[in-house]
Amino acid sequence: MKEKTQVTDIDRSLYDFRYEEDESDFLEGGITPSIIEEISKEKNDPEWMREFRLNSLEIYNKTPMVNWGASIDGLDVDNIVTYIRPKTRMNKDWDSVPDNIKETFERLGIPQAERESLAGVGAQYDSELVYHNVREEVAKSGVVYTDLESAMHDPKYAELIRSHFMKLVPPTDHKFAALHGAVWSGGSFVYVPEGVKLDIPLQSYFRLNAKGAGQFEHTLIILEKNSYLHFIEGCSAPKYYEAGLHAGCVELYVAEGASLRYSTIENWSKNMYNLNTKRAIVEEGGKIEWVSGSFGSHVSYLYPMSILNGRGASAEFTGITFAGEGQDLDTGAKIVHNAPDTSSYMNTKSISKSGGKSTFRSAVVVNKNAVGSKSSVNCESLMLDRISRSDTVPVIDVKTDKCDVGHEAKIGRISDEAIFYLTSRGLSEEEARAMIVRGFADNVSKELPLEYAVEMNNLIGLEMHGSVG
Amino acid sequence: MENVKLNTLPVPTFSSLGVNFAEREIEISGPEHISVGANEQKQIIRYIDRESDAFTALDLNIESGADVKLVQVFERTAPLVSKLDIALGDNAKLDLVQIYIGGSDTVSEIGAKLNGRKAVFNADIAMKLDGKDKIDLNLVSEQFGKKTVSDIKLGAVLSGEARKIFKGTIDFKNGAVGAKGSEHEDALLLSEDVVSKTVPVILCAEEDVEGNHGATVGRLDERHVFYLRSRGLDEEKIYELMARSKLLQAIDKTGDEQTNSRIYKALGWGERDE
Amino acid sequence: MSDILKIENLTVAAEETELLHGVDLAVGEGETHVLMGQNGAGKSTLGSTIMGSPEYKVTGGKIIFDGEDITEESADKRAKRGIFLSFQNPVEIPGITLSEFLRNAAEQQTGKRVKLWDHKKKLAAAMEVLGMDSSYADRDLNVGFSGGEKKKAEILQLLILKPRFAILDETDSGLDVDAVKTVSKGIEEYRKSVGGTLLVITHNAKILEELSVDATHILVNGRIAKEGDGKLAADVLENGFEKYVGEEN
Numbered sequence: 001m002k003e004k005t006q007v008t009d010i011d012r013s014l015y016d017f018r019y020e021e022d023e024s025d026f027l028e029g030g031i032t033p034s035i036i037e038e039i040s041k042e043k044n045d046p047e048w049m050r051e052f053r054l055n056s057l058e059i060y061n062k063t064p065m066v067n068w069g070a071s072i073d074g075l076d077v078d079n080i081v082t083y084i085r086p087k088t089r090m091n092k093d094w095d096s097v098p099d100n101i102k103e104t105f106e107r108l109g110i111p112q113a114e115r116e117s118l119a120g121v122g123a124q125y126d127s128e129l130v131y132h133n134v135r136e137e138v139a140k141s142g143v144v145y146t147d148l149e150s151a152m153h154d155p156k157y158a159e160l161i162r163s164h165f166m167k168l169v170p171p172t173d174h175k176f177a178a179l180h181g182a183v184w185s186g187g188s189f190v191y192v193p194e195g196v197k198l199d200i201p202l203q204s205y206f207r208l209n210a211k212g213a214g215q216f217e218h219t220l221i222i223l224e225k226n227s228y229l230h231f232i233e234g235c236s237a238p239k240y241y242e243a244g245l246h247a248g249c250v251e252l253y254v255a256e257g258a259s260l261r262y263s264t265i266e267n268w269s270k271n272m273y274n275l276n277t278k279r280a281i282v283e284e285g286g287k288i289e290w291v292s293g294s295f296g297s298h299v300s301y302l303y304p305m306s307i308l309n310g311r312g313a314s315a316e317f318t319g320i321t322f323a324g325e326g327q328d329l330d331t332g333a334k335i336v337h338n339a340p341d342t343s344s345y346m347n348t349k350s351i352s353k354s355g356g357k358s359t360f361r362s363a364v365v366v367n368k369n370a371v372g373s374k375s376s377v378n379c380e381s382l383m384l385d386r387i388s389r390s391d392t393v394p395v396i397d398v399k400t401d402k403c404d405v406g407h408e409a410k411i412g413r414i415s416d417e418a419i420f421y422l423t424s425r426g427l428s429e430e431e432a433r434a435m436i437v438r439g440f441a442d443n444v445s446k447e448l449p450l451e452y453a454v455e456m457n458n459l460i461g462l463e464m465h466g467s468v469g
Numbered sequence: 470m471e472n473v474k475l476n477t478l479p480v481p482t483f484s485s486l487g488v489n490f491a492e493r494e495i496e497i498s499g500p501e502h503i504s505v506g507a508n509e510q511k512q513i514i515r516y517i518d519r520e521s522d523a524f525t526a527l528d529l530n531i532e533s534g535a536d537v538k539l540v541q542v543f544e545r546t547a548p549l550v551s552k553l554d555i556a557l558g559d560n561a562k563l564d565l566v567q568i569y570i571g572g573s574d575t576v577s578e579i580g581a582k583l584n585g586r587k588a589v590f591n592a593d594i595a596m597k598l599d600g601k602d603k604i605d606l607n608l609v610s611e612q613f614g615k616k617t618v619s620d621i622k623l624g625a626v627l628s629g630e631a632r633k634i635f636k637g638t639i640d641f642k643n644g645a646v647g648a649k650g651s652e653h654e655d656a657l658l659l660s661e662d663v664v665s666k667t668v669p670v671i672l673c674a675e676e677d678v679e680g681n682h683g684a685t686v687g688r689l690d691e692r693h694v695f696y697l698r699s700r701g702l703d704e705e706k707i708y709e710l711m712a713r714s715k716l717l718q719a720i721d722k723t724g725d726e727q728t729n730s731r732i733y734k735a736l737g738w739g740e741r742d743e
Numbered sequence: 744m745s746d747i748l749k750i751e752n753l754t755v756a757a758e759e760t761e762l763l764h765g766v767d768l769a770v771g772e773g774e775t776h777v778l779m780g781q782n783g784a785g786k787s788t789l790g791s792t793i794m795g796s797p798e799y800k801v802t803g804g805k806i807i808f809d810g811e812d813i814t815e816e817s818a819d820k821r822a823k824r825g826i827f828l829s830f831q832n833p834v835e836i837p838g839i840t841l842s843e844f845l846r847n848a849a850e851q852q853t854g855k856r857v858k859l860w861d862h863k864k865k866l867a868a869a870m871e872v873l874g875m876d877s878s879y880a881d882r883d884l885n886v887g888f889s890g891g892e893k894k895k896a897e898i899l900q901l902l903i904l905k906p907r908f909a910i911l912d913e914t915d916s917g918l919d920v921d922a923v924k925t926v927s928k929g930i931e932e933y934r935k936s937v938g939g940t941l942l943v944i945t946h947n948a949k950i951l952e953e954l955s956v957d958a959t960h961i962l963v964n965g966r967i968a969k970e971g972d973g974k975l976a977a978d979v980l981e982n983g984f985e986k987y988v989g990e991e992n
Contacts, residue, residue, distance in 0.1 A: 396667040
């Protein structure tokens with residue numbers, strides 16, 4: 001005896017708010033070399049960066065659009081205003097941030113996070129870092145957490161950045177990497193010196209505000225030997241009618257024996273196109289752990305890639321994707337075993353509901369030199385109704401005999417048994433389903449710091465409210 | 470001769486992996502049509518080992534309640550393109566057994582449409598490749614009917630510089646309520662120069678289904694090796710036994726003595742030990 | 744003492760097969776009743792149907808609880824009335840711990856928020872009565888629990904949720920002597936602290952050795968074959984079911 005309920009639009013009002021655009025000014029029109037010159041001049045780019053941008057634009061114009069995966073027809077990139085600059089300059093102190101901007105972050109919970117034992121917050125507002133505060137302990141340990149643009153001008157880091165910037169994800173990689181190379185703006189730079197292990201997670205929070213603006217922030221993290229860092233990236237954007245675009249880039253360098261955990265909850269608004277390129281390269285004995293929860297955005301392409309480049313390097317990927325009404329989420333992960341005795345482990349789950357479409361694409365590549373490597377991939381998909389879709393397309397590419405690669409995937413629905421069991425304890429059917437789905441997403445929530453796990457569970461609750469009967 | 474694109478993955482992946490499709494120059498002929506009438510039982514055994522067989526296509530239509538076994542043994546040296554299209558009606562059943570032994574370039578496409586209610590498609594495939602053998606196999610099982618069942622198993626043993634691409638898709642269409650689909654590959658790699666690509670795909674547009682796929686690729690399980698060692702077998706013998714067992718799963722399903730003899734001979738196994 | 748549960752001429756089917764053919768049964772409030780029968784007689788079907796399992800369809804008759812017809816009510820509404828079913832084979836729910844789950848269920852019952860500290864205290868006390876190691880509270884609900892552990896976890900829920908009417912479905916089957924003692928202890932604790940009504944479904948009845956039974960019902964091939972008091976249960980324990988088979992028509 002199930003009750004049919006109306007499919008209600010997901011209540012995202014907690015995140016859907018914005019301000020008048022008088023705070024910002026825009027650069028008109030599409031993307032031409034003169035625009036790039038202007039951006040470069042605004043930012044006071046060093047000569048090499050100015051050339052890099054122009055070169056990237058050339059590559060962008062010559063590169064065809066990606067022609068597989070979710071459709072991005074609704075996206076007219078040339079009309080996306082690429083650079084929004086708010087009135088405020090970067091601040092070291094929360095108090096000096098203008099009120100309306102402060103309110104945005106306050107509503108999104110940043111100050112609370114600040115009060116808790118987090119090391120620092122780099123928050124991006126409309127393509128630039130507005131508020132930035134590095135805690136003393138972090139600064140003392142020698143960890144550098146600053147915005148990428150100023151680090152580029154700092155003689156201490158300029159060379160380091162030049163030798164690493166877009167070497168892991170070159171502009172030639174694909175069209176949006178080229179776009180990124182030309183118009184990138186803002187983003188974090190993190191440098192962890194040898195042997196430093198930072199217990200407190202560093203978090204970054206960015207937000208898209210102006211109509212039609214694109215987010216092109218670049219995150220560059222360099223971990224020296226035997227260091228440790230947990231970096232959390234979480235984002236949100238308000239709902240618009242014009243297509244919003246996020247074409248960010250994340251480059252992670254993990255040196256010998258170092259360990260990096262990179263956690264993300266993506267909760268972009270439903271009109272967003274989330275085309276993000278994330279890549280990590282891990283040296284001998286190093287480790288990269290990705291924890292990823294993908295909820296929002298209209299269309300998403302997200303395939304974090306890990307290159308295991310030194311003996312004994314390892315990668316772990318734990319992810320959950322929730323595709324709801326009107327969403328087409330294309331996610332997955334790529335792992336390349338390029339050295340002996342490397343290991344990888346993937347545990348991904350996906351949920352499809354209310355006509356949403358979730359596509360999981362993965363690749364585990366074991367090169368000839370990756371003797372003694374091990375890989376285990378486990379994917380599970382949950383269908384919540386008959387109108388949604390879930391596609392799983394994994395590839396295992398092995399070029400040596402001396403390895404062990406295992407892969408398992410399952411798809412199914414919530415069992416009637418489980419619903420009956422929970423309802424017999426007084427939960428309504430809706431609550432029972434929400435509880436089971438939260439349990440299903442446990443692989444990710446248990447890897448996140450508490451406040452993120454709570455946010456994720458709340459998101460699931462919102463998404464589950466109003467199931468198709 | 471025409472240039473034909475085949476073995477297309479229903480949903481493409483990163484093109485750099487080279488598994489989205491295959492292209493070959495072939496002389497198309499046929500296809501051969503076989504229709505098995507309602508409630509009929511039929512066994513079809515084909516041994517495809519002539520150099521001159523460059524292209525073979527079979528269209529198999531299985532009416533309601535029919536029970537068919539199709540055995541195809543591909544003992545190859547020269548290139549071959551094989552196409553197999555299957556349609557299953559209500560309660561129809563197909564047991565497909567395919568054995569691939571060698572072949573410089575085999576491209577095999579299998580498309581099964583489980584149209585009828587409770588249609589069943591079982592596929593047991595074995596591959597033994599050595600030297601410069603190459604195989605690209607694309608199996609797509611489209612489950613349209615309610616309570617349809619697919620069960621696909623592949624056992625592969627690769628040595629020398631062999632190259633294998635196996636793409637297996639279970640496609641649950643909307644309407645396939647109560648359907649079940651299962652796919653498993655077990656690939657044993659015996660030399661450092663082999664290349665094995667596996668693409669186990671599940672596509673789903675229906676809620677009430679059960680799908681699972683698994684793949685194990687690489688060396689033998691250390692625990693199995695230890696167990697066999699503790700029973701006195703040396704490493705060479707162990708590998709021989711384990712390779713055989715991976716292939717025997719499909720070979721045992723042919724159900725035909727004569728065919729099996731030919732297969733053992735082609736594999737150099739002599740008489741089967743009881 | 745009025746009847747808390749009254750089943751009138753209940754016919755139940757699953758997948759086009761009729762499993763219960765016109766069952767009449769009444770249980771007085773505060774009493775302990777036993778439902779016995781051989782495998783396949785329909786005991787679990789009856790228990791699950793009283794709880795509102797979607798697996799079974801009521802094709803005729805009524806279920807009346809506290810004077811109200813609940814035949815069409817969903818399982819969660821029945822739970823809120825105070826009906827509880829201890830499952831024979833509880834399902835595993837990964838990702839939710841036993842403790843979280845119980846807290847949620849307790850909140851459903853009262854409709855009020857249960858303070859974490861209070862909940863933990865109550866849970867610890869109940870677990871002690873059952874001799875359950877405290878680590879079970881943080882394990883995922885029933886995941887990897889042995890048969891005995893699952894049954895104990897069900898009784899733990901009985902003690903935390905304190906329902907007015909508890910149906911115990913084969914709670915003693917598959918348990919060793921010590922486990923049966925523990926489960927019996929839990930049931931005893933429930934009766935003492937709640938004074939609820941019990942319907943114990945069993946076909947082997949080790950558990951009855953510790954309980955005082957008010958009435959026995961014997962189910963044969965989907966029909967009530969015989970009813971009696973506690974002595975009837977004792978008789979079946981000693982002499983088996985044979986003499987009642989055939990009496991159901």
